Amino acid sequence: MIRLEARPAPSRTWSVLSPVVAIAITVVVAATLFALLGKDPVRGLEVFLVKPWSGTRALTELGLKATPLILCAVGLGLAFRANVWNIGAEGQFLVGGILGGGLALVVTANQIPVNRWAFFPLLVLAGALGGMIWAGIAAFLRDRFNANEILVSLMLVYVADLFLSWLVFGPWKDPRGFNFPQTMNFAAETAVPRLVPGMRLHWGFLLALLAAAGMWIFVHRTYRGMQLLVGGPAPAAARYAGFSSRQALWTTFLLSGALAGVAGALEVAGPMGQLTPHVSQGYGFAAIIVAFVGRLDPLGAVLAALVLATFSIGGELAQSRLGLPSAITGVFQGVLLLSLLACDTLIQYRPRWGRR
Template sequence: MFNPLQLIPLRLELRGTPSRTMAYASPLIAIVLTMILGALLFIALGKDPLAGLKVFLIDPFNGKRAISELLLKTIPLVLCALGLSVCYRANVWNIGAEGQLIVGGLFAGATLVWLDVPGHAIPGSLGLLLMILAGIVGGALWAGITALLRDRFNANEILVSLMLTYIAQLLLMYAVNGPLKDPNGMNFPQSKVFSAEFLLPALIPGTRLHIGFIAMLAAAFGMTVFMLRSFRGYALTVGGLAPLAARYAGFSSRSALWLSLLISGGFAGLAGAFEVAGPIGQLLPSISPGYGFAAIIVAFVGRLHPLGAILGGLVMSLFYIGGELAQSRLGLPAAITGVFQGLLLFLLLACDTLIDYRLRWHK
């Protein structure tokens, strides 16, 4: 049978041993190429490329408030990426961090709605602790559905976790239009605004950056120890890289599935709780602009390393802030943020492919 690919003389051939240095340099190369293609995009749109790159790379660092907003957006991105990194190292493809974030935020918001009433004499610190625990439990339970369906029925975790995201969005819509709706909210689909004592304390006075940033840094260092220095983390990594070797060594693939998904869901739920009790301060029909999906890119930019996720979170936060500034200052559409995210993901995959493979000319 005729194969049209035979007309193309270029072929991909596997390299012998890929360079470890190039593997870690791949995200940096992809970021630089993204900026170059972004400049060409600005030219195509009739905008000054230098002004466009300045909006994305420099203006987000212009002053204390701008930097605080940049760091604020890294919190949910890095927390979701930490959990996803665990899953991907264990070869469990969780694509539903967005849904787990939403359900975690819903659980946390419902807890605050229940606690933040005049009849409850609960200290704000205890209320925040309960809110955080509720968010973690909510995200873990939502990820547990994926683990259960994969474990019992061998359902594809990619499809299940992704479809559960849309169910989570509908649950949030139902909650803010029904049982959690503010009776004094002028019929808007939202919960009441939480009292100041049930909101996360500001880390820097006069900004929206809250103490969740410290918790995020602590989580990144804690997961570094777990993944690289603990037996359970080692078992997860071996199970992802070499399933047959892991089975021979007695490592349970079922345990790896449940543990990785519960950790991932817990971190995403924590991110949702921080959003609800942090910059948002109430439940709204949308509590995330897509942090759970963007965290997939963050995890791979960080090379599935917990500390690398911080670098990836900063880059993705730059895209979010830069995209918002590009809309207001350059008149560009809101889709510019997604375009830059897509460019980065595509170029990262391309760089990784060319590290493992090389193009050869075949006659």
């Protein structure tokens, strides 16, 4: 009989080992699953985990895929640490994309001459604003009416998606687009500047890394950041420290919303180049996994985003090379998160043998 005993202090060893063990468990599950499906496990793992990292194009694609995940997860990590449950990053991503895309559309439709380096910060601001508006609704309803933020932020995802659909089917439809639901292609100057010539990776990736670094400093090196973390789980203690849980709610919602919104704007003006009904790609939801796999830490989010991006690109590669079904990626993501949660227990607790 095993029972868990609280450790006097969190185990540092396990806080490092836990994600490693969780990834190891996922790899073992994956290998077993490959074998069960009659595929060579070694080859399967190679395609899944190594191929997405081989070559310049692969690496840039990985970065491109990781960019929105990092941005969303950095903000969500902060919110979750403060015990604020913003589950609707996908909606904030969408509204950021709508505002960013709208800005690009205005520039394109009116043939306003812009410099791409001047437009880039404007785009980021528009995205941030969009995300903040959408997150602000959830924060306001929580603050003013005590409405559960998990459910409100989630319902707002559906609303945002339908609103985008209305825009591209209606007022923002490209007049020369044969009535297809899409805006016109944005002018080239509005595109997010590329990082590597010929590749899709754009400056948004660096921005995401910067955001992660900035958030790390905010959380670990500023008084306000630390207050925020206290402010969530223990409101009384936080009030004592002069920081109310209301402030925690607003700060984390607006920050995480802004970051998700930026991610949306970058996606729309980056690889998409127009608004279509397909802006929602699930990044806001996947970022929840990323945030947890990254231990709710900004730098952890970067690593976790790369892991998740590897999984999803690896899943695509495994389909065409090994004939594996697309759903397998989702299984691995779920296994990873569940085993991570289980392993994290060992940070705070020590298993003991025998009965009490």
